[in-house]
Amino acid sequence: GQTYSYVLTLVDEKGRESSPSGLTSVTLTALQNLVQVQLTGGGSYGTAQVVSWNIYRLNPGGKTFNFVATVPIGTLIYTDTASDATGTSCS
Numbered sequence: 001g002q003t004y005s006y007v008l009t010l011v012d013e014k015g016r017e018s019s020p021s022g023l024t025s026v027t028l029t030a031l032q033n034l035v036q037v038q039l040t041g042g043g044s045y046g047t048a049q050v051v052s053w054n055i056y057r058l059n060p061g062g063k064t065f066n067f068v069a070t071v072p073i074g075t076l077i078y079t080d081t082a083s084d085a086t087g088t089s090c091s
Contacts, residue, residue: 005058012048035080
């Protein structure tokens with residue numbers, strides 16, 4: 001199966017982004033075509049209120065994480081159905 005890796009950051013009301021979370025990896029079986037990432041945490045970042053998550057993905061065989069989504073902080077599960085070509089490269 002293909003292995004996808006994710007890191008998450010918190011985004012506050014001023015648009016500031018936290019340091020990335022620890023790495024989470026998911027290996028898909030031949031019959032799977034989406035990944036569900038559980039989002040936990042939130043609260044405050046410094047003195048500002050956290051409003052969303054930024055989700056970054058490392059595709060199988062990739063060397064760079066790509067930004068794939070911003071989701072509201074109340075979201076508990078993010079379902080990643082984006083193609084491997086989706087995302088903005090970042091380092």
